[in-house]
Amino acid sequence: MDLFNQEQKPSIREFKKFDLKDGEVWYMENFMPNEKAIYYYKRFIETINWRQEEIKMYGKVFPVPRKTAWYGYEGFNYKYSGILCNPEPWTKDLLDVKRVIEHFLPNENFNSVLLNLYRDGNDKVSWHADDESGLGINPTIASVSLGAKRRFDLKHKNDPDQKLQLELNSGSLVIMSGELQHHWLHQIPIQKRINEPRINLTFRTIK
Numbered sequence: 001m002d003l004f005n006q007e008q009k010p011s012i013r014e015f016k017k018f019d020l021k022d023g024e025v026w027y028m029e030n031f032m033p034n035e036k037a038i039y040y041y042k043r044f045i046e047t048i049n050w051r052q053e054e055i056k057m058y059g060k061v062f063p064v065p066r067k068t069a070w071y072g073y074e075g076f077n078y079k080y081s082g083i084l085c086n087p088e089p090w091t092k093d094l095l096d097v098k099r100v101i102e103h104f105l106p107n108e109n110f111n112s113v114l115l116n117l118y119r120d121g122n123d124k125v126s127w128h129a130d131d132e133s134g135l136g137i138n139p140t141i142a143s144v145s146l147g148a149k150r151r152f153d154l155k156h157k158n159d160p161d162q163k164l165q166l167e168l169n170s171g172s173l174v175i176m177s178g179e180l181q182h183h184w185l186h187q188i189p190i191q192k193r194i195n196e197p198r199i200n201l202t203f204r205t206i207k
């Protein structure tokens with residue numbers, strides 16, 4: 001199957017660049033045509049081994065406020081918020097999406113993907129940076145959104161005037177690159193009025 005039918009017409013899928021102080025964010029609103037976004041959303045809901053991880057804070061154990069999964073090449077383990085992730089082997093669907101992202105980012109060869117399932121607007125990811133040592137210096141992270149539209153907030157760690165807010169459509173792609181992870185934080189905030197799930201895939205390169 002030809003993955004994204006629009007692949008022959010790359011000119012209609014363009015990145016918008018946000019030239020930020022100390023980092024770069026690129027946004028492609030229509031990375032996937034709508035029917036592909038629906039197809040992959042259903043496939044990932046059904047086939048991904050979603051896990052309910054727990055984190056320890058202030059001596060107490062809390063469920064992570066979303067479901068997660070970690071896939072990739074064997075041996076590329078990843079640790080975040082005290083959770084050690086051993087990758088499950090790539091699925092064909094994940095490799096297909098990875099291939100199309102790399103069509104737009106020919107210098108990248110992502111070896112892993114962290115998936116997040118936000119069941120509704122009560123699920124979130126709090127302010128953080130993807131700055132774990134395993135990702136190396138100035139990592140490029142490619143983030144695909146499927147399902148409900150959610151807000152994505154970014155703020156500079158030291159300069160309160162530097163902020164960015166994006167509405168992430170289903171089928172969109174965000175690239176975070178340059179020094180962004182060292183100087184900026186990002187979050188998906190709670191949005192109580194949202195009742196639909198959203199899936200997010202963040203492709204990463206573990207060094």
Ligand SMILES: O=C(O)CCC(=O)C(=O)O
Pocket residue numbers: 114116125130143152186187188200202
């Ligand atoms: O869901 C998103 O768009 C962001 C996910 C995220 O920040 C992360 O996995 O580090």
